[in-house]
Amino acid sequence: MIYVLVALKGELPENKLDPEKFKVWYTGVGKINATVSATLAANQPDCERMINFGTAGTLAPELEGKLLEVGAVRQRDMDARPQAPLGMTPFETTEIAGDITLNPDSKVILSSGDNFVKEPPELRSHLVDMEGYAIAKVGMMFNKPTTLIKYASDMADEDAPKTWEENQANGAELFLDLLKTV
16 A cells, blocks of 8 residues: 655545555644654555655746656754754764655755745755655655655745645646556
C-alpha cells in the first residue's frame, strides 16, 4: 500500500485514488504535524512506501505552475549556529542531520520550515514548503521509500498567501495523472 501524505484537503480532494493501492492521509500544516502523521503511516503494517504531495512556493519563475519531483530536501529553519551550520541539526545521533537526498536524478531542492515564505530564505532552494523534510526524515528512519512531489503554486513572494490560496488545488489533476504510472 502506498500512503499519500498531503497537508490539506484543498490540495488533493478525497476519493480520487484507487483505495486498493493508495491511502490518502491529511497531515495538517507544518513539520510537527507531518512528523506525527508520517510516523503513524510508516508504522502501518501495509505501508510499503510514502508519497508526500502538496503545494510549494518557488524561487524560480520557470517552475511556477509545474509538478516536480524533489531530488533533495533541507530544513531551512534549523538555525542552531554556531553549534551547527544553518540547516543542520546539532548533536544529531542519526546519520540524518542535514540535507536528505531522495532522488539523485532530480536536481530540484526543496527547503522545509515552519514559516510561510514571502522572500528568499537564507538557505537556498528551488522550492519551499512546510512538511517535506519531516516526511522524508521519517521515511529514512523507518526505511520506507519516500517520494516528494510538489506543485509550484506561487512565487514565494509578498503575493504568495493570495496566490497560494488561488492555486492550491491546481496541481491535483497533474498529480493524479502521474500516479496512473505508479
